[in-house]
Amino acid sequence: MFRSIAVGLDGSLQSxxxxxxxxxxxxxxxxxxxxxxxxxxxxxxxxxxxHLTPEKLRRWSEQIPRQVADGLRSRHRELDVRVExxxxxxxxxxxxxxxxxxxxxxxxxGLSGLxxxxxxxxxxxxxxxxxxxxxxxxxxxxxxxxxxxRASSAGAxxxxxxLGIDTRHxxxxxxxxxxxxxxRRGTAVRAVHAWTLPAHYAFALPAGPRLGDDLGEQEAAAxxxxxxxxxxxxxxxxxxxxxxxxxxxxxxVEASREASLVVVGRRIRRAPVGVHIGPVTHxxxxxxxxxxxxxxxx
Numbered sequence: 001m002f003r004s005i006a007v008g009l010d011g012s013l014q015s016x017x018x019x020x021x022x023x024x025x026x027x028x029x030x031x032x033x034x035x036x037x038x039x040x041x042x043x044x045x046x047x048x049x050x051h052l053t054p055e056k057l058r059r060w061s062e063q064i065p066r067q068v069a070d071g072l073r074s075r076h077r078e079l080d081v082r083v084e085x086x087x088x089x090x091x092x093x094x095x096x097x098x099x100x101x102x103x104x105x106x107x108x109x110g111l112s113g114l115x116x117x118x119x120x121x122x123x124x125x126x127x128x129x130x131x132x133x134x135x136x137x138x139x140x141x142x143x144x145x146x147x148x149x150r151a152s153s154a155g156a157x158x159x160x161x162x163l164g165i166d167t168r169h170x171x172x173x174x175x176x177x178x179x180x181x182x183x184r185r186g187t188a189v190r191a192v193h194a195w196t197l198p199a200h201y202a203f204a205l206p207a208g209p210r211l212g213d214d215l216g217e218q219e220a221a222a223x224x225x226x227x228x229x230x231x232x233x234x235x236x237x238x239x240x241x242x243x244x245x246x247x248x249x250x251x252x253v254e255a256s257r258e259a260s261l262v263v264v265g266r267r268i269r270r271a272p273v274g275v276h277i278g279p280v281t282h283x284x285x286x287x288x289x290x291x292x293x294x295x296x297x298x
Contacts, residue, residue: 004082006034006101008094008126011064014107017139021291022105023072023079024157025135028184029102032080033072036097037065038090090122098130103293105135108285127285128277131268131296133177135261136285159260160190160240162290164252164280166265167193167222167243171297174265175226179234181261181293188238191227192255194248195219219243249283256288263293 007022009015019035026033065083072081086093098104106123127134163178182189195215220243231239244251256262264281277285277294285292 002032004032004034004101005029005103005105006036006097007105008090008097008107008122009035009037009065009068010039010090011037012107014139016068016107018105018107018137019068019072020075021135021137022103023076023081025103025105027076027079031102032082034097034101035065035069035072035081035083036093037062037083037085038093039085039087091125094122094126095130098126098132098134101132103133103135104130105137107139108136124277124285127266127294133293133295135291135293137291138289157185157260158187159258159290160188161185162252162255162259162262163189163191164248164262164264164284165191165193165223165226166248167195167219167226170226171265171295173297174263174295175230177293177295178263179230179237181263182237183234185260187260188240189230190240190255190259191223191242192248192251193219193223193241193243194246194251195243196245216243216245248280249287252280252284253287253289256284256290256292259288259290261293262288262290263295266294266296268296268298 005022005026007015007019009019019033023033062083062085065085069081069083072079094104094106104126106126108123123136127136161178161182163175165175178189178191220241223241223243227239227241231237242251242255252262252264262284264284266277266281281294285294
C-alpha cells in the first residue's frame with residue numbers, strides 16, 4: 001500500500017467535480033492522486049445483444065478515467081495522477097479502496113429547489129462501512145448548465161475549516177483532522193458547538209432566569225478546555241470558538257456557507273445491518289454547502 005488520496009470515479013459530472021477537488025487536496029497533502037473508476041460488468045445476454053465484446057468493454061472502462069486524468073494533469077502539472085479501472089460493485093470496491101488510502105473522495109449532486117443535496121446509496125454505504133476519512137464534494141450547476149465543485153476558486157480554499165464538536169464526547173481523531181486541514185490551507189478552525197437546555201430547566205427558569213446563562217457559560221468553558229491543547233499543538237492556526245444553544249445540525253449547515261470544509265465525526269458501530277452515522281452527521285451530509293469530511297472514531 002502506498003500513501004495517496006483516492007477518488008471514486010463513475011464518469012458522472014458529480015464524480016468529475018469530486019476529482020478536481022481531490023486533485024487540489026492531493027497537492028495540499030503532497031501525495032499521489034488515485035482515480036478509481038468502478039464499472040459493473042454487463043450481463044452476458046445484454047452484452048451479446050448489444051455486440052459488446054470483452055475488448056470493447058475494456059476500452060470503454062479505460063476511456064473515462066484516462067480522459068479525466070489527462071484533464072487533471074493539464075491543470076495540475078506537478079501532481080502524480082494514477083488511474084485504476086476496477087470491475088465490480090461500487091459498494092464492494094470503494095470500501096476496500098478506502099482501507100488503502102489516506103482519504104477517499106466522492107461526489108454528490110445538488111437538488112434544485114429543495115435546498116439540499118443527494119447523497120446516494122453508494123455514498124451512504126461507503127461512509128458507514130469504512131474507518132478511513134471520507135469527503136463528499138457537492139457539485140452544483142453553473143449558469144452554463146455544467147456541474148462543478150462548489151469551492152473551486154483559490155479564495156474559497158482559504159475559508160475556515162468548520163469543526164463540529166460534541167463537548168461531552170470529543171474525539172481526538174476528528175479534531176486532529178480539522179486542525180491538520182486548516183494548517184495545510186493556511187486558514188482558521190471554526191469550532192461549532194451547540195447545546196440544549198435539559199427538559200427540567202423549563203420549570204426552573206421562571207425562578208432562576210440566569211440558569212440558562214450559567215449553562216451557556218459552562219458549555220463555552222468546556223469547549224475552550226477541549227481546544228486548549230490543540231491551540232498549543234497548532235500555534236499558527238487561528239481558532240474561532242462558537243458555543244450557542246440550538247440545533248447542532250442547523251448551526252453547522254449555516255456555518256458551511258462560509259467554509260472550505262466541514263469536519264464531523266461518525267461513531268463506529270458494529271451493527272449487523274443498516275448504516276449508522278448519527279443524526280447530526282446525516283443532516284450535515286444532506287444540507288451543507290461545503291465539502292464534508294466524515295471521520296470515523298470509536
